[in-house]
Amino acid sequence: MRITSLKTYPVAPRWLFLRIDTDEGITGWGEPVVEGRAATVAAAVEELSDYLVGADPLRIEDHWQVLTRGGFYRGGPVLSSAVAGIDQALWDIAGKAYGVPVHRLLGGPVRDRIRVYSWIGGDTPSDVADAALAQVEAGFTAVKMNASGALRLLDTPAETKGIAARLAAVREAVGDGIDVALDFHGRLTLPMARRVLPMLEPYLPFFVEEPVVPELTRDLAAVTASTSIPIATGERLYSRWDFRPALEAGIAVAQPDISHAGGISETRRIAALAEVHDVSLAPHCPLGPIALAASLQVGFATPNLLIQEQSLGIHYNEHADLLDYLVDPSVFAYADGHVPLMEAPGLGIEVDATEVERAAARGHRWRSPVWRRDDGSLTEW
Known part of the structure; x- marks a missing residue:
């Protein structure tokens, strides 16, 4: 079997899909994207296709090594995301070629279902408690x-105090039987983190995500030492080497994004490295159905999985959502907040190629918002 072509599709709301075709009629799908830089990643995929066309798609690890190390310059979000989508598609092809879901190729399932969480907003305090109750x-x-x-x-x-009050309102609304995680998007400075986090402790958040920017990963030890709250990070870390200082700093939850951190191959290795440090895995995934399916395949075979993020209904998906690009959306029919074991070959989903083509004809130019403080200076979004 040989790879015959790679084609990318920019689809609403802000995603980039990849289709890899083979001469035996087996097609694999991946999701290589940096949100707000989809065209840049598509260009990287096109450059990497020079190596892949004509190659055996089942040599996944060898391709991963060549694509990440063979160009001399390596790493970073664009290259890592391009490789991530390619890697997902190659695993999809492999599963279909062998007639098994990817988790079987990773050693088989260690659980029968995966717990997922839903996003409820929070940039502004209005109605956040009602949103939590609805979920x-x-x-x-x-x-x-x-x-x-x-x-x-x-x-x-x-x-x-408003940050703590917002969490308190949600905790009061949902009670102690529901887990509530908080995402700071790196908006706290180190001094603010040390001030804010102890105020949140009485409400027992599930975890606090990305309290500081990834540039301060080496300083995370000061954050973890300042609070009993489990600290999570990783959506802007792209390799096991990027994760090493975070793990050594005492984080509780590693959050690699399977569309940024080198795909299934590297996410699997990050999970194993996290296990060495007694750290749980909760893959970041505010993206589309292919990225979610790939994340779930890893999760089914990963002993230290905590929970899986998913973006169904998230505010980014206003004009298109996960299920719009699937032939059979029931694969993501959540039951009691869980996804059941996926048994279809490959990534376990059937992408609606016709709808993808239609959406790609419209395309998108989504960009990250630019936030400024009241004095006009740039701040973290």
Whole structure:
């Protein structure tokens, strides 16, 4: 079997899909994207296709090594995301060629279902408690919210207390039987993190995600030492080498994104490295159905999986959602906040190629918002 072509599809709301075809009629799908830089990643995939066309798609590890190390310059979000989508598609081809789901090729399932959480907003405090209740009524047992809006380097007592009040409102609404995680998107400085996190402890958040920017990964030990709250990070770390200082700093939850961190191959290795440090895995995935399916395949075969993020209904997906690109959307029919074991070959989903072509004809130019403080300076979104 040989690879005959690679084709990328920019599809709403902000995704990039990849189709890899072979001379035996087996097609694999991947999701290589940096949100807001889809065209840049598509160009990287096109460059890497020079090596892949004509190659055996089942030599997944060898291709991963060549694509990540063979160009001399390596790493970073664009190259790692391009490789991630290619890697997903190659695993999809392999599973279909052997007639088994990818988790069987990774050693077989260690669980029968995977717990997932849903996003409830939180940039602004209005209605966040009601949003949390709605997700609980939909069957989810865990939710995640943004912890704040834009913050100053050292913010006011009112804003600082407001972060805790927002979490308190959600906790009061859903009770202690539901897990509530908070995502800071790196909006806290180290001094603000040490001030804010102890105020959140009485409400027992599931975890606090990315309290500081990834540039401060080596300083995460000061954050983890300042609080009993489990600290999570990893959506902007792209390899096991990037994760090493975070793990050594005492994080509790590793969050590689399977569309950024080298795909199934590297996410699997990051999970194993995290296990060595007694750290759980909760893959980041606010993306499309291919990335979610790939994440779940890894999760079914990973002993230290904690929970899986999924983006169904997230505010980014206003004009298109996960299920719009699937022939059979029932594969993501959540029951009691869980996804059942996926048994179809490959990634376990059937992509609606006709709908993908139609959406790609429209395309998108999604860009990350640019946030500024009240003094006009740039701040973390």
